[in-house]
Amino acid sequence: xxxxxxxxxxxxxxxxxxxxxxxxxxxxxxxxxxxxxxxxxxxxxxxxxxxxxxxxxxxxxxxxxxxxxxxxxxxxxxxxxxxxxxxxxxxxxxxxxxxxxxxxxxxxxxxxxxxxxxxxxxxxxxxxxxxxxxxxxxxxxxxxxxxxxxxxxxxxxxxxxxxxxxxxxxxxxxxxxxxxxxxxxxxxxxxxxxxxxxxxxxxxxxxxxxxxxxxxxxxxxxx
Amino acid sequence: xxxxxxxxxxxxxxxxxxxxxxxxxxxxxxxxxxxxxxxxxxxxxxxxxxxxxxxxxxxxxxxxxxxxxxxxxxxxxxxxxxxxxxxxxxxxxxxxxxxxxxxxxxxxxxxxxxxxxxxxxxxxxxxxxxxxxxxxxxxxxxxxxxxxxxxxxxxxxxxxxxxxxxxxxxxxxxxxxxxxxxxxxxxxxxxxxxxxxxxxxxxxxxxxxxxxxxxxxxxxxxxxxxxxxxxxxxxxxxxxxxxxxxxxxxxxxxxxxxxxxxxxxxxxxxxxxxxxxxxxxxxxxxxxxxxxxxxxxxxxxx
Amino acid sequence: xxxxxxxxxxxxxxxxxxxxxxxxxxxxxxxxxxxxxxxxxxxxxxxxxxxxxxxxxxxxxxxxxxxxxxxxxxxxxxxxxxxxxxxxxxxxxxxxxxxxxxxxxxxxxxxxxxxxxxxxxxxxxxxxxxxxxxxxxxxxxxxxxxxxxxxxxxxxxxxxxxxxxxxxxxxxxxxxxxxxxxxxxxxxxxxxxxxxxxxxxxxxxxxxxxxxxxxxxxxxxxxxxxxxxxxxxxxxxxxxxxxxxxxxxxxxxxxxxxxxxxxxxxxxxxxxxxxxxxxxxxxxxxxxxxxxxxxxxxxxxxxxxxxxxxxxxxxxxxxxxxxxxxxxxxxxxxxxxxxxxxxxxxxxxxxxxxxxxxxxxxxxxxxxxxxxxxxxxxxxxxxxxxxxxxxxxxxxxxxxxxxxxxxxxxxxxxxxxxxxxxxxxxxxxxxxx
Numbered sequence: 035x036x037x038x039x040x041x042x043x044x045x046x047x048x049x050x051x052x053x054x055x056x057x058x059x060x061x062x063x064x065x066x067x068x069x070x071x072x073x074x075x076x077x078x079x080x081x082x083x084x085x086x087x088x089x090x091x092x093x094x095x096x097x098x099x100x101x102x103x104x105x106x107x108x109x110x111x112x113x114x115x116x117x118x119x120x121x122x123x124x125x126x127x128x129x130x131x132x133x134x135x136x137x138x139x140x141x142x143x144x145x146x147x148x149x150x151x152x153x154x155x156x157x158x159x160x161x162x163x164x165x166x167x168x169x170x171x172x173x174x175x176x177x178x179x180x181x182x183x184x185x186x187x188x189x190x191x192x193x194x195x196x197x198x199x200x201x202x203x204x205x206x207x208x209x210x211x212x213x214x215x216x217x218x219x220x221x222x223x224x225x226x227x228x229x230x231x232x233x234x235x236x237x238x239x240x241x242x243x244x245x246x247x248x249x250x251x252x253x254x255x256x257x
Numbered sequence: 258x259x260x261x262x263x264x265x266x267x268x269x270x271x272x273x274x275x276x277x278x279x280x281x282x283x284x285x286x287x288x289x290x291x292x293x294x295x296x297x298x299x300x301x302x303x304x305x306x307x308x309x310x311x312x313x314x315x316x317x318x319x320x321x322x323x324x325x326x327x328x329x330x331x332x333x334x335x336x337x338x339x340x341x342x343x344x345x346x347x348x349x350x351x352x353x354x355x356x357x358x359x360x361x362x363x364x365x366x367x368x369x370x371x372x373x374x375x376x377x378x379x380x381x382x383x384x385x386x387x388x389x390x391x392x393x394x395x396x397x398x399x400x401x402x403x404x405x406x407x408x409x410x411x412x413x414x415x416x417x418x419x420x421x422x423x424x425x426x427x428x429x430x431x432x433x434x435x436x437x438x439x440x441x442x443x444x445x446x447x448x449x450x451x452x453x454x455x456x457x458x459x460x461x462x463x464x465x466x467x468x469x470x471x472x473x474x475x476x477x478x479x480x481x482x483x484x485x486x487x488x489x490x491x492x493x494x495x496x497x498x499x500x501x502x503x504x505x506x507x508x509x510x511x512x513x514x515x516x517x518x519x520x521x522x523x524x525x526x527x528x529x530x531x532x533x534x535x536x537x538x539x540x541x542x543x544x545x546x547x548x549x550x551x552x553x554x555x556x557x558x559x
Numbered sequence: 560x561x562x563x564x565x566x567x568x569x570x571x572x573x574x575x576x577x578x579x580x581x582x583x584x585x586x587x588x589x590x591x592x593x594x595x596x597x598x599x600x601x602x603x604x605x606x607x608x609x610x611x612x613x614x615x616x617x618x619x620x621x622x623x624x625x626x627x628x629x630x631x632x633x634x635x636x637x638x639x640x641x642x643x644x645x646x647x648x649x650x651x652x653x654x655x656x657x658x659x660x661x662x663x664x665x666x667x668x669x670x671x672x673x674x675x676x677x678x679x680x681x682x683x684x685x686x687x688x689x690x691x692x693x694x695x696x697x698x699x700x701x702x703x704x705x706x707x708x709x710x711x712x713x714x715x716x717x718x719x720x721x722x723x724x725x726x727x728x729x730x731x732x733x734x735x736x737x738x739x740x741x742x743x744x745x746x747x748x749x750x751x752x753x754x755x756x757x758x759x760x761x762x763x764x765x766x767x768x769x770x771x772x773x774x775x776x777x778x779x780x781x782x783x784x785x786x787x788x789x790x791x792x793x794x795x796x797x798x799x800x801x802x803x804x805x806x807x808x809x810x811x812x813x814x815x816x817x818x819x820x821x822x823x824x825x826x827x828x829x830x831x832x833x834x835x836x837x838x839x840x841x842x843x844x845x846x847x848x849x850x851x852x853x854x855x856x857x858x859x860x861x862x863x864x865x866x867x868x869x870x871x872x873x874x875x876x877x878x879x880x881x882x883x884x885x886x887x888x889x890x891x892x893x894x895x896x897x898x899x900x901x902x903x904x905x906x907x908x909x910x911x912x913x914x915x916x917x918x919x920x921x922x923x924x925x926x927x928x929x930x931x932x933x934x935x936x937x938x939x940x941x942x943x944x945x946x947x948x949x950x951x952x953x954x955x956x957x958x959x960x961x962x963x964x965x966x967x968x969x970x971x972x973x974x975x976x977x978x979x980x981x982x983x984x985x986x987x988x989x990x991x992x
Contacts, residue, residue, distance in 0.1 A: 137558030364879035365763040366833030387763030448760035
């Protein structure tokens with residue numbers, strides 16, 4: 035029973051936990067301050083779009099969406115005097131590429147008390163790429179309750195959608211090539227904050243094929 | 258891992274992964290929609306050569322909660338009872354496209370044999386007097402849920418160790434997970450080489466109970482008496498049965514487990530069986546989550 | 560049946576592994592031995608350079624399955640397998656269907672063996688009627704029959720009744736017979752599946768304690784000595800049994816014993832696979848037992864190697880362990896296994912191998928024209944063995960009908976090149992005739 039450990043980035047991104055410097059071949063596109071500013075901006079946008087945020091529930095998608103959701107909740111709570119129910123939603127069991135890799139270890143799913151019915155659920159993830167993770171999250175939500183509305187917040191939108199999905203809140207739009215990888219590092223999971231852009235890890239043949247984007251070695255952001 | 262044949266095949270990381278996965282999946286039972294799409298389009302066959310409605314139902318529910326197609330292939334009323342060999346049955350299941358076969362069989366090693374004949378995953382749901390790995394896993398899961406840890410836990414397994422697949426799997430798994438196991442039984446109901454097992458052995462239940470966090474009572478069949486494993490039910494239950502008085506001698510947070518079905522009045526008194534410290538029904542509920550975890554980890558990936 | 564041939568001149572063979580000489584086989588006998596023999600007209604010459612010549616092997620313990628289980632083996636197929644293994648005489652065990660407990664059945668088997676013509680088939684008679692352990696079968700009639708039975712055994716089942724065993728031992732004294740006991744205390748081995756110990760406990764298979772074998776051997780040795788009869792112990796498998804037999808011989812008991820090739824090399828660990836090809840009675844034991852058996856065979860405590868060749872059809876083994884049949888085929892691999900375990904280890908010389916696999920079994924079975932030396936005038940029962948031709952065992956390549964060999968995939972150091980039965984080749988150039 036091989037399962038990839040959740041401590042590794044489950045989006046197949048290259049993780050370099052120890053070094054605050056961008057590893058060779060990669061460059062930082064957002065540093066810690068920029069990430070903080072982006073989250074603060076998103077917090078304000080959420081409050082605006084949801085008319086004060088009274089009905090908002092934040093659900094982070096593990097692994098890095100979960101700490102992002104908690105940070106976002108803190109920022110919203112700082113602006114408005116309210117308690118934002120925050121949890122996490124693991125989408126592993128809903129992935130469409132389960133059979134393409136050994137069984138994965140599950141992330142945590144924590145639905146805040148009070149449930150999701152009639153809430154405005156804001157899904158939070160680090161990178162929006164193909165849209166497949168969000169598709170899986172929408173399926174998972176459907177089995178958990180009936181939110182009044184579902185919105186999506188991401189730290190980075192790198193483009194290359196494969197499904198008709200868009201984000202409601204974006205920290206940074208980052209035009210990328212398929213030959214590149216986007217890596218989000220967070221204090222909570224990696225020891226420091228950074229968003230890195232680097233070359234995509236080579237597939238076994240050393241070439242990237244358009245049809246192989248759901249394979250782990252060429253997938254970032256979305257599952 | 259492709260199959261789950263023996264608890265001894267699991268290393269600590271693998272066993273912990275199964276328990277962690279089961280803990281996540283336990284939530285599914287509390288949801289509005291008690292189902293996940295994960296094994297959609299996969300076929301799981303329950304191949305049961307022994308009557309065991311509870312184990313079969315547990316596996317069936319686990320597979321269905323993961324959206325697998327489930328076929329129950331019981332020995333009674335099928336070609337199996339007309340003398341078809343295990344191998345031919347295996348080839349039949351193979352031809353039907355079974356992705357996983359859950360097998361319960363009275364012959365030790367039947368699951369190992371099956372694994373050599375089918376391409377799919379084989380899950381041992383009890384083979385003779387050999388092993389019952391998912392029972393040990395759900396027992397460990399129950400202990401961890403109740404007591405918060407397994408490392409250093411003192412577990413006494415009491416009863417017919419010699420004929421118990423549950424005991425074998427538990428000794429292997431609990432040792433791997435860092436618990437200390439003591440087997441308690443009359444010498445006749447212990448394997449001859451038990452001294453080489455990674456556990457303690459005692460003939461004296463009263464001496465063991467005060468230093469035990471978990472006592473697992475095993476079923477003792479009355480027919481063992483006819484084969485002179487012990488002189489009488491009365492003498493057995495006097496020496497090795499768990500009653501209220503003995504329960505009092507255990508630490509106050511200690512729990513009583515039983516893989517079921519219980520023989521009240523033999524190894525366990527009604528008072529103990531019905532006490533809140535007895536986890537029998539919890540074990541049954543945990544069994545579904547645990548089996549979901551195993552099915553997912555065996556069949557969910559590539 | 561192999562055709563009759565003219566004389567054979569074997570060039571450059573090494574009798575008992577010694578110096579090369581030529582052997583001339585003619586009219587069923589060894590006609591001449593010496594360097595550079597002349598080949599008379601019509602002689603076929605066999606180049607035996609580097610080959611070891613031994614007297615034809617004699618097996619005291621073979622299951623030929625006919626009558627009754629012709630799907631597993633027949634007298635013909637089994638005696639062809641025997642020839643491939645270098646045997647010129649085999650003893651066919653009595654547990655056929657019907658049981659070989661009457662003169663009629665043993666004569667039938669004996670006749671089938673003669674018709675087949677690949678080796679001399681000596682039937683073993685059942686000790687008790689139907690192997691039931693209740694009353695003696697007509698032992699005398701079988702002894703007096705054309706088959707001339709001298710070895711009696713309920714093999715597969717132990718004659719556990721002490722009184723019945725005593726009577727059988729006494730009765731066969733009248734015609735110099737021997738009781739070959741399958742030593743297995745039945746109550747201690749009810750449902751037993753493998754050697755009792757760490758492995759059986761781990762695998763959850765009911766154990767077969769060594770004491771179940773040793774207790775019967777001890778009892779039978781004492782009985783045989785008490786009534787002054789001959790006892791032969793089948794397939795000794797434990798260190799304790801070797802010790803008991805050694806002790807019995809020291810105190811003057813007329814006991815002989817056999818060990819199978821598989822018990823000289825395989826251990827119970829193989830059962831971990833749950834593959835019933837390793838299921839056998841008595842069961843595979845521990846490495847310590849294997850070592851004691853080798854030493855016992857080397858020092859003569861164990862007199863002979865006997866194959867306990869036990870063919871089974873595929874379906875009897877392709878099943879779960881507990882329902883599988885017990886037994887292994889062994890005729891075609893016996894000499895290779897003995898070479899590997901006893902000669903390569905320095906425990907036996909080739910001369911001693913000839914004793915353990917030819918002379919001694921012939922003596923125990925009272926087979927007069929087998930197991931004799933390679934000397935002028937002796938019956939021309941000869942096997943030529945290439946000790947430097949490693950072969951990987953393949954069940955499907957065996958000449959016998961069943962492929963249940965536990966040695967499959969194992970490399971054995973040599974192979975049989977030729978077998979001569981009374982001067983006629985049954986195997987030549989490594990192929991059955």
